[in-house]
Amino acid sequence: xxxxxxxxxxxxxxxxxxxxxPLFLSVFTAAPWFDRWESAQLDAYLADxxxxxxSLPYGLLADGELAGASLGHLVHWCEGLEYFIDEFFIVxxxxxxxxxxxxxxxxxxxxxxxxxxxxxxxxDRNTPACHFYRKAGMRVLETNVAFTKxxx
Numbered sequence: 001x002x003x004x005x006x007x008x009x010x011x012x013x014x015x016x017x018x019x020x021x022p023l024f025l026s027v028f029t030a031a032p033w034f035d036r037w038e039s040a041q042l043d044a045y046l047a048d049x050x051x052x053x054x055s056l057p058y059g060l061l062a063d064g065e066l067a068g069a070s071l072g073h074l075v076h077w078c079e080g081l082e083y084f085i086d087e088f089f090i091v092x093x094x095x096x097x098x099x100x101x102x103x104x105x106x107x108x109x110x111x112x113x114x115x116x117x118x119x120x121x122x123x124d125r126n127t128p129a130c131h132f133y134r135k136a137g138m139r140v141l142e143t144n145v146a147f148t149k150x151x152x
Contacts, residue, residue, distance in 0.1 A: 005062045007099065009106040012057040012069060014050045019066050020059075021046065027089040032127045049073070049086050056083060058110065060090065060103040067094045070107050072121075080117035083107070088121065088129075104136050122146060 012020070021042060028035040037045075049071040050057050060068035068090035075082040085107075090100045108119065119138065123129045134140070 005097070005099070006064075007102060008061045008064075009103070009110070010059050010061060012050065012059045012071075014047060014055075016057075016059065016066075017043070017046045017050060020069055020071075023066060023069065023091050024087070024089065026091055030092065032124070046071070056111070056114075058103075058107055060099060060106075062094060062099065067091050067099060068103055070103070074114070074116070075120075077118070081115050082118040082120050083111040083116045085119060085121040100132060101136060 024042070024046070025037060027033070029037065049055060052073060054074040056072050056074055058070045058072075059066050069087070070085055071087040072083050072085040075084050088100075088104070090103065111119070121133070121138075123133060
């Protein structure tokens with residue numbers, strides 16, 4: 001019989017960056033993302049996500065070990081406060097066990113207590129992440145379009 005995993009939820013700070021880096025890399029350098037990160041670039045990116053006044057990063061701990069993170073920030077919008085999730089991930093070996101769903105629910109409860117009215121995030125349409133977010137009750141905004149322009 002499989003033992004149950006003891007989960008806990010905690011705010012993170014920029015001081016947790018070194019704990020987050022190997023987890024982040026284990027997720028985003030593998031399929032389906034295949035990102036390539038140089039150490040200095042990843043340090044700067046995590047500082048952007050975690051070191052600003054409106055940053056609101058959270059961690060998911062499984063049996064006391066960091067197993068996932070939500071790196072997001074608060075946005076003051078015309079309809080009220082939003083939590084914009086820049087990065088949300090569960091380490092590969094813990095995926096598919098319901099941890100992401102439980103983590104997202106804990107985040108919803110925590111930000112609701114802060115007066116947040118909406119969660120917002122972007123992901124690639126043709127990835128398992130898209131299915132996960134839909135299953136979690138999020139919907140695709142048909143009226144919005146993401147634009148990018150490569151400059152180099």
